[in-house]
Amino acid sequence: MSQTLTGCPVDHRALQPNGCPVSARAAAFDPFGGSYQVDPAASLRWSRDEEPVFYSPEIGYWVVTRYEDVKAVFRDNILFSPSIALEKITPVSDEATATLAKYDYAMARTLVNEDEPAHMPRRRVLMDPFTPKELVHHEPMVRRLTREYVDRFVDTGRVDLVDEMLWEVPLTVALHFLGVPEEDMDTMREYSIAHTVNTWGRPAPEEQVAVAEAVGKFWQYAGQVLEKMRQDPSGHGWMPYGIRVQQEQPEVVTDSYLHSMMMAGIVAAHETTANASANAFRLLLENRSVWEELCADPGLISGAVEECLRHSGSVAAWRRLVTADTTIGGVDIPAGSKLLIATSSANRDDRHFEGADDFDIRRENASDHLTFGFGGHQCLGKNLARMEMQIFLEELTTRLPHLELVPDQEFTYLPNTSFRGPDHVWVHWDPAENPERRDPALLGKRHPVTIGEPSKAAVSRTVTVDAITPAADGVVRVTLSDPSGRPLPRWTPGSHIDVDLGELSRQYSLCGDPNDLSVYEIAVLEEPESRGGSRYVHHTLQAGDTLTMRGPRNHFRLDADAERYVFVAGGIGITPVLAMADHVKSAGKDYEIHYCGRDVTTMALLDRVGTDHGDRLVVHSSAAGNRLDIPALLAEPVAGTQIYSCGPERLLAALEEATAHWPEDSLHVEHFTSNLTTLDPANEHSFEVELRDSGLTVTVAADQTVLDALRASNIDIQSDCEEGLCGSCEAPVLDGEVDHRDVVLTKTERAQNKSMMTCCSRACGSKLTLAL
Structure with missing residues (x-):
């Protein structure tokens, strides 16, 4: 490769023959076509695995593709300036530039591309309309619009979701949120596309003037609407709010800034949500079993939205300018370099997301995705977008659960580096099967919308109760499985699951075999002072019932490198300890188990513990008079020994006191309950x-x-x-x-x-x- 490559930051003359640092794949990278447009994350898998930071001669940018590297760039807005985020990635003709000038086009800084120290003061004063307490007021409007658009086509049997709903509803919502009159819809659509192509695309020379013409008119229109708002800024919407803030802090919110934000805000609030929604419907309908799960359980929708945003988000990449010599992913990057930070690639990085190419709506860290960016420039409108996508999915999974993709359709995308969504998503169905024809009441049902990142409580799955069998006096063992026979998620010793029991949620440790994912096993003690959970299991729950489960999660992890283990279980605390002991035994490690209880008849799973660990087990029964002497057991610290215990608080407190002279963190405990009280x-x-x-x-x-x-x-x-x-x-x-x-x-x-x-x-x- 010769030095004639324009813009290459490396002095090739100093290299040995054939020593060019630009690999063949890096040289061939073209974000305006080919595999990148089809699936940017998949097209950059080679980079994540082999060359996570590479220079692209095609666009003159360094491309960053791994999750931690992309997040690190987002985190530092000083070293990695956002100032080029809205810069035209493709130079345009003089004629196109002159066309923009005749409209006095002066798009300047916005929240997207503004450096510090100007950015954060503006962000702070303009943020309030985006907070959950304010966004909740927009939910009825989004629901109403969505219902109206679905009403138009629900009985037709075939529709392009993009043209008939997913483009126009987000646009109307964006205009409403900004406080712009709901008019000139077709013109606004043309403007929005033109703005994307002008900034992030590669329009052909013969197209550039037409694009510039549309962008100029967009700029002019934005200014006219802004002037109308200034006459009476008391109305609803972000722009009137900004005008009111300007009256109080004119040095922070300037005239030129408001004009730029008016235009940029329409695009930001509209196009990214429209594209994300189109991507989501395509992805869900291509994964039919997942779509059917959402139809059956709308509680899964908020988690599904996060996974759609991660797996196939609408923001493929952002751009940054390097302000000082630095290193990214072990690669030296000189000051003045331009970065294309591929968020779509980061979102499919196996180093952060296990099985990252899999589409899993129960993925607990799905909302770690970088589709909304990260840090000081994270998208302000993220929760408005989440709200819209949840409502779209709820409406269509409720009213058209039999919806299917039209087979053999070709999905096309507007060629650009940064924003991605199919131009069309054609679907069809049999209107005679519309459930509302049989049950008009379903139109009145509403599922609560999650405004903000969904909690882990939203990442749930339905499980069937296969069996409830006695495990001791007052203890039952509950066996759970997936209703469809699919394997349950993998788990490690010490893991627990959260189970909804009526109106309550309770945590139970898994005590079965981690290698058998066809079932989970938990053991439940009926507590005399039960708040209702254990009582529900013992007196209401029956084999064949279904439950909502979350997890597994593990905050009681076993240290696999210890030389020796002492396990101390109190009562039902045997459940996580048993799985740990099984693992340690299979690994051939030295261990002992001390199982404490009032009476052997009340000690859960005692037969199983004795059968599998009899030579390592010591049973301590209060009724038999052989209570565990904790101070004697732990009198002398033993090098390389780790102590694991689960049980009542008095047992854990005694262990903590007895191990005070042991090496730090020799003792690991799992608590049954929290001691938290209401804040006073x-x-x-x-x-x-x-x-x-x-x-x-x-x-x-x-x-x-x-x-x-x-x-x-x-x-x-x-x-x-x-x-x-x-x-x-x-x-x-x-x-x-x-x-x-x-x-x-x-x-x-x-x-x-x-x-x-x-x-x-x-x-x-x-x-x-x-x-x-």
Whole structure:
């Protein structure tokens, strides 16, 4: 490869013959056609595996494809400037430039492409309309529009979802959200496409003037509407809100800024949602069994939206400018370089998403996707898009569950580097089978919309109760399976699942064989002081019933590298310990089990424990007078030994006291219950949480959890139990001392002060800094 490659940042003259650093695949990379347009993530698999950061002579950009590298670029808006995010990726003709000039086109900085220190002050003052508490007011409007558009075609039997709903509804929602009059729909559609092609596409020379003409008219139209709003900025919508903010802070929100945001906001709020929705319907209908699951259980929809955004999102890539010499993924990148950060590729990186090419609507980390970006420039409208997609899916899975893709259709895409959605998605169905003809009442049903990132509680699956059998006096063993006979998710010793029992959700440790994924086994003790969960299992649940289950998750992990293990189980606490002992035995490790209970007749699974671990088992029964002497058992620390225990709080407290002289973190425990109580503002204090990646500072009130404060500020963070038991809401801590109130972190982890559970833990002082 010769030095004639334009824009190549490497001095080829200094290299040996054939020593060009631009590989054949990198040289052939073309984001405007071929496999990238069909499936950008799949087309870059070679890069993720072999060359995660490469230079593309075709576009003059360095391309970044792995998840951690892309996220690191998003995190640092100083080193990696967003200033080129809206720059034309393809130079245009002088005639096209002159065409834009005649319309006084002056698209400048927006929230997308603005550098610090100007960006964050504007983002802060303009963010409130995007928060969940404000977005909830838009839900009825989105539902009404969606219903009206489906009404138009529900009895036709064949439709292009893009033309008849998925393009126009998001556009109308975008205009409504911005406060723009709902008019000139066809013209606005033309403008929006032209803007995308002008900025991210490669229009042919003969097309460039026409594109510029449409963009110029779009700019002019945006200015005219803005001027109308200035006459009376009291109305609803983001732009009137921005005008009102301008009146108070004119140095932050300027005239030129509002004009640019008017135009950019229409495109951002409309086109990305339309494309994401079209991608989602194609993906779901191509995976028929998943579509049928959503039809049967609308509770799965919010999780399905996240997985659609991850697997086939509408944002394929963003762009950044490198402001100083740096290294990305081990590759030296000189200052002045341009980056194409391939979010679509990052979202299918097996290093972060297990089985990343699989489409799994129950994937617990699906919302880690980077389709909305990350950090200080994360998409403000992400939750509006999530809301729309959930409502679209609910409406069509309810009214047209028999919907199918028209076979053999060709899916085409507007050629560009960054935004992706099929031009058409043709579907057909038999109107005679429309369920509303048999049951008009279903039109009145509504499923709650998740405004924000769905919690882990939303990632659920239905399981069948195969059997309920006695495991001891007052204990039953429950066997669960997938209703369709599919394998259940893999799990490791110490894992638990969350099960919905009537109106309650309870956690139970898995005690079966991790290698047998045809069933899960749990054991449930009927507690005299039960809040209802164990009573439900013992007196209401029957074989053949179905339950909603989440997980498995594991915050009680077994250290596979220990030399020796001491297992201490108290009562029903044998369930996670048994799976651990099975694993240790199969690995040929040294171990002993101390199983404690009131009486052998009440000790769950005792026969199984004795059969499989008899020579390593010591049974301690209060009734028999041989209670476990914990201080004697643990009197002398034994090198290489790890202690694992699950049981009542008094047992765990005694173990903690007895191991105080052992090496740090020799003891690992699993708690049955949380000690959390309702926050009492009289005993708490308010504090600030600085969010380093987002550039925000959030105030946590005395009667508010950190988790609630984050969500109110539009920050994505998952949760499940919200009792400090499950670890779902963990957040990285950068500075400030945490008042830890969870039962997940170990003593060492608390002392290290590197993370906190946001559902319950608080600040000891006046401020915490989190990596969010």
